[in-house]
Amino acid sequence: MTRRFPPPDELVRKLEGGDRSALGRALTLVESTRGLHRALAQEVLQRLSEPAEPAFRVGISGVPGVGKSSLIETLGLHLVERGHRVAVLAVDPSSLRTGGSILADKTRMPHLSRRSEAFVRPSPSSGTLGGVARRTREMMVLCESAGFDVVLVETVGVGQSETDVAMMVDTYLVLMLAGAGDEVQGIKKGILEWADLVAITKADGDNAVRAQRAATDLRSALSIFTPASAAWRVPVLTLSAHAQQGISELWDGVRRHRLQGRKNGRFEARRSHQREHWLWATVHDQLREAFDRHPEVRRIRARVQAEVLSGTSTPQQGADALLQAFGIDLAAVS
Amino acid sequence: MTRRFPPPDELVRKLEGGDRSALGRALTLVESTRGLHRALAQEVLQRLSEPAEPAFRVGISGVPGVGKSSLIETLGLHLVERGHRVAVLAVDPSSLRTGGSILADKTRMPHLSRRSEAFVRPSPSSGTLGGVARRTREMMVLCESAGFDVVLVETVGVGQSETDVAMMVDTYLVLMLAGAGDEVQGIKKGILEWADLVAITKADGDNAVRAQRAATDLRSALSIFTPASAAWRVPVLTLSAHAQQGISELWDGVRRHRLQGRKNGRFEARRSHQREHWLWATVHDQLREAFDRHPEVRRIRARVQAEVLSGTSTPQQGADALLQAFGIDLAAVS
Numbered sequence: 001m002t003r004r005f006p007p008p009d010e011l012v013r014k015l016e017g018g019d020r021s022a023l024g025r026a027l028t029l030v031e032s033t034r035g036l037h038r039a040l041a042q043e044v045l046q047r048l049s050e051p052a053e054p055a056f057r058v059g060i061s062g063v064p065g066v067g068k069s070s071l072i073e074t075l076g077l078h079l080v081e082r083g084h085r086v087a088v089l090a091v092d093p094s095s096l097r098t099g100g101s102i103l104a105d106k107t108r109m110p111h112l113s114r115r116s117e118a119f120v121r122p123s124p125s126s127g128t129l130g131g132v133a134r135r136t137r138e139m140m141v142l143c144e145s146a147g148f149d150v151v152l153v154e155t156v157g158v159g160q161s162e163t164d165v166a167m168m169v170d171t172y173l174v175l176m177l178a179g180a181g182d183e184v185q186g187i188k189k190g191i192l193e194w195a196d197l198v199a200i201t202k203a204d205g206d207n208a209v210r211a212q213r214a215a216t217d218l219r220s221a222l223s224i225f226t227p228a229s230a231a232w233r234v235p236v237l238t239l240s241a242h243a244q245q246g247i248s249e250l251w252d253g254v255r256r257h258r259l260q261g262r263k264n265g266r267f268e269a270r271r272s273h274q275r276e277h278w279l280w281a282t283v284h285d286q287l288r289e290a291f292d293r294h295p296e297v298r299r300i301r302a303r304v305q306a307e308v309l310s311g312t313s314t315p316q317q318g319a320d321a322l323l324q325a326f327g328i329d330l331a332a333v334s
Numbered sequence: 335m336t337r338r339f340p341p342p343d344e345l346v347r348k349l350e351g352g353d354r355s356a357l358g359r360a361l362t363l364v365e366s367t368r369g370l371h372r373a374l375a376q377e378v379l380q381r382l383s384e385p386a387e388p389a390f391r392v393g394i395s396g397v398p399g400v401g402k403s404s405l406i407e408t409l410g411l412h413l414v415e416r417g418h419r420v421a422v423l424a425v426d427p428s429s430l431r432t433g434g435s436i437l438a439d440k441t442r443m444p445h446l447s448r449r450s451e452a453f454v455r456p457s458p459s460s461g462t463l464g465g466v467a468r469r470t471r472e473m474m475v476l477c478e479s480a481g482f483d484v485v486l487v488e489t490v491g492v493g494q495s496e497t498d499v500a501m502m503v504d505t506y507l508v509l510m511l512a513g514a515g516d517e518v519q520g521i522k523k524g525i526l527e528w529a530d531l532v533a534i535t536k537a538d539g540d541n542a543v544r545a546q547r548a549a550t551d552l553r554s555a556l557s558i559f560t561p562a563s564a565a566w567r568v569p570v571l572t573l574s575a576h577a578q579q580g581i582s583e584l585w586d587g588v589r590r591h592r593l594q595g596r597k598n599g600r601f602e603a604r605r606s607h608q609r610e611h612w613l614w615a616t617v618h619d620q621l622r623e624a625f626d627r628h629p630e631v632r633r634i635r636a637r638v639q640a641e642v643l644s645g646t647s648t649p650q651q652g653a654d655a656l657l658q659a660f661g662i663d664l665a666a667v668s
Contacts, residue, residue: 045648053556279642282624282653290662291621308613314379319616
């Protein structure tokens with residue numbers, strides 16, 4: 001098995017030289033669930049040098065139907081025509097069930113995926129949700145070392161995957177649709193916590209006026225939560241991938257966010273915070289995985305949960321039983 | 335030590351009979367960090383019967399200065415005058431540092447705390463933040479069994495304590511101030527995720543007009559995120575504890591939220607979800623505590639974290655080292 005993979009040093013050298021097949025092999029190592037591959041992948045990641053100029057790490061989030069792949073295709077082509085090299089990755093929670101990912105799907109970005117300056121890779125589809133996000137982040141680092149200076153990370157705007165992507169990018173873009181009524185569709189209130197930029201998509205034809213109105217409403221909604229002194233006021237744009245409108249304005253927004261962050265130190269602070277986040281997120285995820293897989297825990301968990309739900313045990317008594325099954329002495333925990 | 339406490343059955347009988355000193359003793363058991371008291375507290379909690387009519391569990395959140403204690407004093411007196419028995423509890427993250435809590439402070443609710451129909455207890459001040467929330471939730475259950483049919487749980491609107499309180503109440507009230515500019519002060523965007531009711535406080539005198547305007551702005555901001563079909567549209571009220579205005583309207587809002595939830599099943603579903611939440615939150619908190627206290631983990635954690643921050647190790651390598659120190663074999667985790 002190891003024979004198929006060159007030693008880490010060689011892989012790193014080729015990958016940093018821009019060798020596409022070396023990148024492919026390194027990505028395969030990261031995606032593998034085999035212990036040997038995992039260890040090899042970590043050796044490769046550890047040996048990589050950071051790019052002299054940090055890559056653009058941009059998260060793109062929105063519900064299915066909001067037009068993520070059309071935008072990424074259009075934005076990606078816009079960027080490669082301006083000399084950028086663009087990698088498209090994804091964190092897709094549904095890939096765990098289906099074994100495949102509809103996000104960062106080459107068939108949905110046919111023009112971009114055929115360009116040699118671009119690289120489109122679907123979401124990892126094995127492991128746990130935390131594992132998918134960790135692997136995507138590692139794939140991002142590999143792509144950057146292979147010379148891609150823009151990484152777009154796509155995700156659906158649901159639950160944990162939002163947070164996961166927000167915690168691996170410099171700029172988080174939330175896509176939304178103008179609704180039929182007054183409301184802005186495709187957003188959970190909580191997502192505003194993460195957004196650095198918001199764009200209303202499909203702002204063309206009959207929809208253009210509705211999109212403008214939704215943008216105005218959203219701008220005033222955001223402004224009442226943002227103190228005038230805030231360093232960054234989240235811009236709300238409208239765009240149409242179909243009509244190729246608003247694309248360069250969107251990229252201007254991403255660049256302004258980056259420039260300001262690099263000037264006031266928030267860019268570096270965010271990256272540093274993220275490195276720390278991923279250490280502890282990995283520890284806690286894998287601690288929970290070890291717990292969830294423990295045979296004694298598995299044997300009693302359904303019964304314990306039923307007892308707590310019915311009120312036969314208190315939550316603390318249930319937790320005591322489960323932790324004891326895992327071998328933790330609660331007297332030491334308090 | 336056990337001699338000071340009657341056997342659990344006797345304590346339960348007295349407590350359910352409304353004996354105030356039995357309630358005080360049970361609360362002391364819940365707050366204790368001693369293993370023996372902890373076990374006794376769980377036995378008491380396990381033996382309690384649920385009230386025939388579930389109590390009102392209301393969370394009240396807002397930044398310092400928003401007027402939480404004035405509102406609770408006024409609302410509490412309003413309720414005892416209408417025949418309710420009102421317990422006031424708190425989850426105060428700062429109590430862990432200072433050993434005391436400014437929330438649910440009797441001196442800040444002088445009239446209410448002197449009423450025999452009311453019971454005011456500050457935040458637990460030992461253990462971890464997760465432990466403070468767990469203990470407050472257990473104190474809430476004790477108060478309900480002792481005949482308090484309204485429990486108000488106070489918290490400052492920061493970080494985890496928000497979520498903790500939202501996960502133990504039926505109705506979550508967020509208090510805010512009208513700002514000097516356009517913005518609504520004292521709110522994080524993410525808190526809207528939790529709010530069932532919002533009230534702009536100090537809506538009196540010169541401030542009344544600003545408060546009304548802030549309420550109008552906030553209503554339209556909320557409406558653009560809420561589909562017309564939503565079962566519950568978050569009401570935005572204005573009130574003044576000082577001028578005793580808006581208090582009965584606020585309680586009407588709490589009652590409407592409860593009545594609607596009991597009709598459409600969301601009340602029971604939420605409580606059931608919360609019981610499950612507390613089981614797993616307790617498990618995961620205590621798992622992390624056991625990890626954080628492990629001597630081998632403590633010995634290496636500063637070094638591992640520094641290596642990950644400097645890029646000498648990847649986050650996964652750092653996590654591997656820490657989990658190994660804890661005694662978890664990662665080959666089994668994937």
